Amino acid sequence: MTEIDVPESHPRYESLLIRHRIERGVKAGIASPQGLIAHGRGEAFDYLLGEQTIQSADEAARAAGAQLLLARHPVLSVNGNVASIVPEEFIELASVTGADLEANLFNRTDERIQRIVDHLKAHGAETVKGTAADERIPGLDHERAKVDADGIYDADVVLVPLEDGDRASALAEMGKTEIVIDLNPLSRSPQAAAIPIVDNVIRAVPNITEHARALADADESELQAIVESFDPDDALEDAERTIRTES
Ligand code: PTJ
Numbered sequence: 001m002t003e004i005d006v007p008e009s010h011p012r013y014e015s016l017l018i019r020h021r022i023e024r025g026v027k028a029g030i031a032s033p034q035g036l037i038a039h040g041r042g043e044a045f046d047y048l049l050g051e052q053t054i055q056s057a058d059e060a061a062r063a064a065g066a067q068l069l070l071a072r073h074p075v076l077s078v079n080g081n082v083a084s085i086v087p088e089e090f091i092e093l094a095s096v097t098g099a100d101l102e103a104n105l106f107n108r109t110d111e112r113i114q115r116i117v118d119h120l121k122a123h124g125a126e127t128v129k130g131t132a133a134d135e136r137i138p139g140l141d142h143e144r145a146k147v148d149a150d151g152i153y154d155a156d157v158v159l160v161p162l163e164d165g166d167r168a169s170a171l172a173e174m175g176k177t178e179i180v181i182d183l184n185p186l187s188r189s190p191q192a193a194a195i196p197i198v199d200n201v202i203r204a205v206p207n208i209t210e211h212a213r214a215l216a217d218a219d220e221s222e223l224q225a226i227v228e229s230f231d232p233d234d235a236l237e238d239a240e241r242t243i244r245t246e247s
Contacts, residue, residue, distance in 0.1 A: 014051065015043065018085055018202055025084025029115050032107040035081045042162065045183035046200050048243040053207060056238035057199040063230035064159070064179045064195050065097070065211035066223040071157035071177075074099035078128070079106065082161050082201060083116045087123040089205040094125070096212045099159070102151040103130030106163060108143035139170045159208075160189060161201050168192040181205070185239040196232050198239035 004020045006013055022039050025031035053061075068074045076090060076099050083090075083103070094101050103116040110131075117128040129151035137145045137153070144167045147153045158171055161181040165188020171178055172192050180193035181204045190196030197204050215223060 014200075014202060015046075018043075018200075021085045022081060025080060028084075028119070029112060030119055031080035031084045032105070032112070034107060035079075035084070038081060038162065042183040042200065045243065049183065049198070049239070050242075050246065051200070053199050053203050054239065054242050056235045057197055057204065058207065059230060060195055060197040060232075060235050061199070061204055061207040062211040062215075063227050064197060064208045065215055066218075066226040067157055067177060067179060067195060068093075068097035068099060068159070068208070069212055069215060069218075070220065070223050070227065071097075071099075071155075073155045074157040074159070075102050075129075075152050075155040076100070076159045077102055077104045077152060077161070077163075078116060078120065078130070079104065079161070079163060080112065080116065083119055086201050086205050087120055089202075089209070091120060091123055091125045093159075093205055093209045093212070096209050096216075100151055100155075101125055101128045102148060103128060104144060104147060104152060106142070106144050108146065137167065137170045137174065139173060140167060145170075160193070161205075163189055165189045165192060185236045185243070190236060194232060195227075195230060196236055198235065 004017050006016055022031055026033055074097055076094050078101055103113045113130050120128045129148040132148045133146040135147050135149040135153040137147055152158055157177045159179045160168055168189035169192045178193045179195040180189045181197045181201050182190045185198045
């Protein structure tokens, strides 16, 4: 048996595992109760995608790996859902790409930020930003605007997993290159992203890591070519078409 007392061969294994992790995250005060609602929305889209990484999402994950390797200062933004579902996978991605981790919350409380920092450290992270909150993203009047001056504020590339859309647009307006993971191709965040990955974080994060590992020895021009040949509109259209026609 596994973490959830269900064998991995169970057809709903992955879905049950994520539900269990989110529920545990809410009970531990890491995820917000609203994270359960956000998760339900994502789950419905995942069902329509066939609970698999479609080809265009795999290409997006490869472009994301290349973009993170090219970055001067990449930062992976962590919210309550991500810290609950994929803490170790996120830490590994940060280590392979040399990115910083920063806790950044929609329903921000200093207590929950600290819990997420402690949780990631318990899973092996050395440093997790997000507690200083000594800068603001211009043009945003909610708590998600609070960022670390030497973290997201300074970053040139930010990976933003599953969240509401206005921070995504505000970060793009600051000139940052954004990679977004979101199961809903119609959501504002993937639409504002340079690299939208329409996939479940539980598959997308290890997939980006795998691509980044495979590209670790590639030279800058090869990485640049991968990023430049990726078309975000094509990726979003392909995901929407898959959802509408193949489910
Ligand atoms: O921890 P906090 O306070 O920062 O809050 C985090 C949530 C997720 C609650 C907050 O950002 C929120 O309310 O987000 P939304 O506006 O509900 O958007 C969540 C998006 O993520 C939706 O488009 C979902 O389809 C998508 N989503 C949900 N679960 C997953 C997902 N995308 C990828 N993988 C998932 N597992």
